[in-house]
Amino acid sequence: MTKLLEVQNLKTYFFTDRGVAKAVDDVSFSLDTGKTLCVVGESGCGKSVTALSIMRLIPEPPGRIVGGRILFEGTDLVALPESRMRSIRGNKISMIFQEPMTSLNPVFRVGDQIAEVLELHENMKKADAMDRAVELLRMVGIPSPESRVRDYPHQMSGGMRQRVMIAMALACNPKLIIADEPTTALDVTIQAQILELMEELSRTTGTAILLITHDLGVVAETAEHVVVMYAGRVVEEAPVRELFHDPLHPYTRGLMRSIPSMSEDDKTRLEVIPGVVPSLLALPVGCKFNDRCRHAFDRCLAEEPPLTTPKEGHSVRCWLFH
Amino acid sequence: MLSFIIRRILALIPTVFGISVLVFFMIHLVPGDPAEMMLGERASEQALKEVREQLGLDKPLHVQYGRFLSRLAQGDLGRALRTNEKITTEIAERFPATVELSIAAMIFAVTLGMLAGIMSATRQYSVFDYSSMVLSLVGVSMPIFWLGLVLMIIFSVHLGWLPLSGRLSYHIHIEPITGLYILDSLLTRNWPALKDAVWHIIMPAFTLSTIPMAIIARITRSSMLEVLRQDYIRTAKAKGLSPRVVHYKHALKNALIPVITVIGLQFGILLGGAILTETIFAWPGIGLWLLNAVYARDFNAVQGGTMLIATTFVTINMLVDILYAWINPRIKVS
């Protein structure tokens, strides 16, 4: 059986005045129908660029997909002409963005913005599309959707707007929803509600979710499979339980230790990973994490480790496990 | 929305009152005697006295202003000294010509300016973008009274395509309905007159439109570029919408908000520019009339004309404010 989504050796570079930024460099992962995959990493690690590459929404110039394939239901999206790509966007693959406050167009009513997708991809009449928009708003838990459908975005709270974005994403029963930090801009209580809603909808509609986040808490709650990214590369990949149980890569371990925990004894100090994500224009030679890794030895400084599979279904890019 | 409109209209009253004070005192406080200005320096003392009495200039200033204001409230601007006609009548005769010219210029400015701005923004850094932005800088620097003359030399004198000046050829007659010749000739299905009126208006309207067109192009471009960077544009693209829909529906409606304000402000430039344009093309509108009043030292007419143009200007600005609120839903709530 073919996978729903297979990203193979994806390379997305940005060509700037100061050099070439390899935002995504040789990234591969796959996602089955109806499943949830999390891509984790600090900001600037290339996870959002990966998401936008799948949608083919990389601002070009300066960005460009320079290599690899993105197989969606067996079709390579990278090679698809723009017009065919448009019939997939918002239809079979839809996307939810980080900023609900600014991701909706302020001068159109939310109902019209949802209906627009239906009119475009499902050839619905305006009136039918509006009826369906009301239904979708009800589905994502917006109270009195009949009147809310006529609201402008500024009349809604952040959580509500994100629900609208989800309704819009669900409108055409997509096979895949890409959610780029969907809860980061929301209050903690709202975050949980939104994640729950996405999970439930994924279960009932059979939509696969590619969840992009920097928050391991979110990962633990939602994902089945996790990909950890660093400096444009996949550094670790494992099922969620395995990853939390036995994180291998020093970077993943660092991320784990930097989560505040309520249950365990308070004596364990919260750790931070020293340093910052290196500039994509000035990456270190060898392992890209070597300047922040306390286990780094001479080989790490000379040579970049390949992705290996020391345990069944658990791969890692580190010389420690070679 | 209604209360907003009412508030804006009420706010107009003190402004118009202020304009009347300024116009009146500017004209009455500057050094020099209006009667002497009218009659010239060698006029006899007797004649000067008569004129002063006739105009009420012998009364104290505040009495004069009171009279001016009470007449103004009744819509009476007094009589032109040159012709002894009512100023309101003279203005009413010439107003449609200026309105027609301004509308035509605005149509040029808005369509061409916005089109250039949008196309520049969606093709940022292209040859088209660069050349249209250079052209627009030349446009804002344009002495339109010169441009008008150059157009005349090229299109009338050398090529003979367009009439040199005026509003209508002398042998053409149009049944006046609105006073706007193009509209009237359309309404009366007078095709030869329509052609003649359009041919006459092209050069003056284009001349008058130059500066507003350039400004509109620049603001449209920068506003579009700003909007195209927004998150909701990415959302629109992620929906699978075509670039045309993304640009002209999702981006343009947002980009329009500052553009409309600027378009509104252009009416001021247009009303000022009309004085120059009408002079060059002998276009029988308010601008030419006012300038002739200035030449003739007819201070009554200057006072009335200035009052009217300034009032028109602030009224247009008010309408723009209301339109702005209507197009921008975020303002309605507050």
Next chain:
Amino acid sequence: MTAAAQTLPNSQPAPANDGLEKSRSPLVEALLRLRKNKTAMVGLAIISLFLVMALFAPWLAPHDPIEQSLYSKLKPPVWDAKGTWDHILGTDDFGRDLLSRIIYGARISMVVGVVSVSISLFFGTIAGALAGFYGGKIDNVIMRFMDLLLAFPSILLAIVIVAFLGPSLRNAMIAIGVVSIPRYARLVRGSVLEEYAKDYVQAARALGARDSRLIFLHILPNCLAPLIVQTTLGFASAILEAAALSFLGLGAQPPTPEWGAMLANGRALILRAWWAVTFPGLMILFSVLGFNLLGDGLRDALDPRLRE
């Protein structure tokens, strides 16, 4: 409030950039950015050209600009079959040399720019500073009056003022200066309000600085950038408006070689001598364009808020 801040060591955190760039004063930074700005440099080049023309007019001009000659009326430019090298750009209907008149015209336009802009800059800055600094009733009276001036299309207001002062170049400069006062007043008032709220002003105040000292030594220097931009653009509009007034016969009077007045004269000649219309107009266009280009470039270079 305590004096705790004074006991802190005077240590500046090192700039977070990669150590290659030394911290430079904002002025130097702005000048460096300005030099890289093509728009500004083209503008500056054009303006320099006009300045040279204005300063060295008596040496550059081949003829006396108001000397008439019945023998060489309406001569076309040199590249025309009937043109001569004696009058490179031709002559007008009084036989005056167009090139010489244009060169002397640069003088007049530069003077017009300086005088009118000085008037509006002087009164506008004072009005705006007073309004912003004292607020309340003073602010209200000043700014209502400025709004009132803005209720007129500027060329109309200038025409009315000149009409009642009497047509002359001097009065045209005054009128243009007066008409632009609100632009400067609004700008300065806005900047003063913004700066006034900042800590350093409050600190200077607490130290007992006098109002005038506060305004002129502390606040105004900090709103210099937008003021410089506005002044540059103000030159452009002053030259343009003065030419318009002269064209209408309300500014410079014949035989003054002012570009607008030359156009007014050339207007009667459009059927016979295109050159008498074309060249003075091009001069107006390019001088105004020069200042607009420089103003645009300055805005990009000086105003960090507008930079990308």
